[in-house]
Amino acid sequence: xxxxxxxxxxxxxxxxxxxxxxxxxxxxxxxxxxxxxxxxxxxxxxxxxxxxxxxxxxxxxxxxxxxxxxxxxxxxxxxxxxxxxxxxxxxxxxxxxxxxxxxxxxxxxxxxxxxxxxxxxxxxxxxxxxxxxxxxxxxxxxxxxxxxxxxxxxxxxxxxxxxxxxxxxxxxxxxxxxxxxxxxxxxxxxxxxxxxxxxxxxxxxxxxxxxxxxxxxxxxxxxxxxxxxxxxxxxxxxxxxxxxxxxxxxxxxxxxxxxxxxxxxxxxxxxxxx
Amino acid sequence: xxxxxxxxxxxxxxxxxxxxxxxxxxxxxxxxxxxxxxxxxxxxxxxxxxxxxxxxxxxxxxxxxxxxxxxxxxxxxxxxxxxxxxxxxxxxxxxxxxxxxxxxxxxxxxxxxxxxxxxxxxxxxxxxxxxxxxxxxxxxxxxxxxxxxxxxxxxxxxxxxxxxxxxxxxxxxxxxxxxxxxxxxxxxxxxxxxxxxxxxxxxxxxxxxxxxxxxxxxxxxxxxxxxxxxxxxxxxxxxxxxxxxxxxxxxxxxxxxxxxxxxxxxxxxxxxxxxxxxxxxxxxxxxxxxxxxxxxxxxxxxxxxxxxxxxx
Numbered sequence: 001x002x003x004x005x006x007x008x009x010x011x012x013x014x015x016x017x018x019x020x021x022x023x024x025x026x027x028x029x030x031x032x033x034x035x036x037x038x039x040x041x042x043x044x045x046x047x048x049x050x051x052x053x054x055x056x057x058x059x060x061x062x063x064x065x066x067x068x069x070x071x072x073x074x075x076x077x078x079x080x081x082x083x084x085x086x087x088x089x090x091x092x093x094x095x096x097x098x099x100x101x102x103x104x105x106x107x108x109x110x111x112x113x114x115x116x117x118x119x120x121x122x123x124x125x126x127x128x129x130x131x132x133x134x135x136x137x138x139x140x141x142x143x144x145x146x147x148x149x150x151x152x153x154x155x156x157x158x159x160x161x162x163x164x165x166x167x168x169x170x171x172x173x174x175x176x177x178x179x180x181x182x183x184x185x186x187x188x189x190x191x192x193x194x195x196x197x198x199x200x201x202x203x204x205x206x207x208x209x210x211x212x213x214x215x216x217x218x219x220x221x222x223x224x225x226x227x228x229x230x231x232x233x234x235x236x237x238x239x240x241x242x243x244x245x246x247x248x249x250x251x252x253x254x255x256x257x258x259x260x261x262x263x264x265x266x267x268x269x270x271x272x273x274x
Numbered sequence: 275x276x277x278x279x280x281x282x283x284x285x286x287x288x289x290x291x292x293x294x295x296x297x298x299x300x301x302x303x304x305x306x307x308x309x310x311x312x313x314x315x316x317x318x319x320x321x322x323x324x325x326x327x328x329x330x331x332x333x334x335x336x337x338x339x340x341x342x343x344x345x346x347x348x349x350x351x352x353x354x355x356x357x358x359x360x361x362x363x364x365x366x367x368x369x370x371x372x373x374x375x376x377x378x379x380x381x382x383x384x385x386x387x388x389x390x391x392x393x394x395x396x397x398x399x400x401x402x403x404x405x406x407x408x409x410x411x412x413x414x415x416x417x418x419x420x421x422x423x424x425x426x427x428x429x430x431x432x433x434x435x436x437x438x439x440x441x442x443x444x445x446x447x448x449x450x451x452x453x454x455x456x457x458x459x460x461x462x463x464x465x466x467x468x469x470x471x472x473x474x475x476x477x478x479x480x481x482x483x484x485x486x487x488x489x490x491x492x493x494x495x496x497x498x499x500x501x502x503x504x505x506x507x508x509x510x511x512x513x514x515x516x517x518x519x520x521x522x523x524x525x526x527x528x529x530x531x532x533x534x535x536x537x538x539x540x541x542x543x544x545x546x547x548x549x550x551x552x553x554x555x556x557x558x559x560x561x562x563x564x565x566x567x568x569x570x571x572x573x574x575x576x577x578x579x580x581x582x583x584x585x586x
Contacts, residue, residue: 087314105315113322114514116543119563124321149318178306178310207410209528209529257408
């Protein structure tokens with residue numbers, strides 16, 4: 001009896017809390033389907049009195065979200081791929097071979113990722129000017145790869161170190177060199193960690209604001225996150241269009257999250273237990 | 275290229291003394307492996323290590339970004355000491371660290387304790403708390419703008435419970451702006467911290483709890499004497515994450531208030547950014563960045579030293 005009551009109050013309390021937690025998101029989705037007149041007449045806080053999807057068209061074409069989404073993908077996909085490839089190579093060499101000073105190198109690389117990015121902003125923006133990449137997506141890709149590498153290498157190193165040694169020995173006896181061992185033996189075994197890091201880094205890079213506004217200037221070059229901020233200036237009190245733009249900006253990471261949910265969550269937790 | 279001799283076993287496995295000696299004298303490493311390490315390291319050096327060193331140097335200069343920087347010693351730091359906006363931002367950053375950090379740890383830990391047992395419905399609750407983590411802070415900020423808007427959700431709620439006298443322009447009032455920004459940041463961070471703690475709780479050996487139960491320990495005693503000490507590793511991770519995230523926090527403030535009104539929600543990170551890229555005082559901004567760096571280092575080292583002492 002007491003137990004049933006406790007279970008009941010647990011579920012009641014948690015359901016309410018979950019609803020409260022999701023409410024702001026639901027509110028924005030609902031708001032994105034209201035007409036401007038409805039919001040003007042009833043206020044942003046009221047329940048909807050209208051329904052339209054024209055807001056999405058406005059955000060998509062007039063607000064430049066399409067262009068911004070393309071930019072985001074042009075940055076995110078190469079940056080995620082490049083950083084995972086480079087990090088996997090470094091982690092492989094450091095975890096499976098007796099590279100002199102391997103522990104120092106690993107810690108140094110991790111420390112680089114833990115630096116507050118503020119100390120890097122000015123030098124990085126100046127460096128991109130110097131190399132002629134300022135205000136191009138190349139600069140953003142390069143800095144995202146450079147800044148993420150340390151953490152990805154650290155995580156993959158932890159994972160590769162724990163793989164059993166016998167497989168590598170067998171491959172070596174069969175005459176495989178380091179390149180073959182990497183591609184045929186270690187990399188396939190590292191897939192769960194790569195999936196986790198891939199999902200994580202996708203959201204980090206896709207959601208980034210600070211690096212984008214540091215190395216980019218032109219509106220047409222901006223990825224989704226800064227473009228969303230600009231949308232606000234453009235559609236000042238059109239809360240419905242801003243809400244539609246917000247929903248559009250949230251969908252790609254939400255899809256990645258839903259597709260890779262298990263990996264995503266385990267990825268976040270990777271550092272916690274090791 | 276690779277001989278059996280050169281192959282390397284698990285780094286942790288102790289090699290027999292004779293082979294270890296032989297290896298130390300060592301054959302040359304395969305150039306391929308050296309490249310595997312050097313290329314990523316070079317990329318990180320170009321975009322992180324070298325800029326970081328430059329950052330320290332720039333903080334000793336006066337520089338508008340056009341003319342070459344002029345060396346002025348520690349003048350920037352002296353000016354910072356007398357800069358009221360900087361001091362306000364420093365206080366806000368500490369407040370942010372304590373409130374945002376403290377509450378997300380408490381909230382995340384509480385939620386993890388509540389939701390640690392696998393039972394029906396628990397997956398949904400976890401997912402609900404976790405969903406905001408997926409969104410960018412700019413998305414989060416816009417979601418919450420609706421909430422704070424004049425006649426927005428917050429005002430409607432207050433009106434509904436008869437507290438209309440509390441209504442104010444939440445983000446535009448210097449007394450409330452900082453707290454109005456912390457709330458959405460917390461909304462997003464609690465789910466993240468919860469995941470870290472859930473992973474830690476899962477790693478605790480259930481036998482420890484069984485033993486404590488046998489000895490007659492109640493829930494509180496088990497929490498204090500079994501769970502929390504067992505979480506030491508996670509605590510270190512959470513603390514580092516929180517400190518680094520707090521000092522980095524930029525997006526949410528920039529998207530909601532840009533540090534205003536009248537610098538009331540200014541953090542060191544936003545002040546640094548606007549000093550650098552809007553006022554174009556690059557040397558002065560670099561000095562603020564160095565302060566952020568030193569703060570992060572101090573808190574983390576302070577914690578590590580303490581954790582180390584407890585171990586000893």
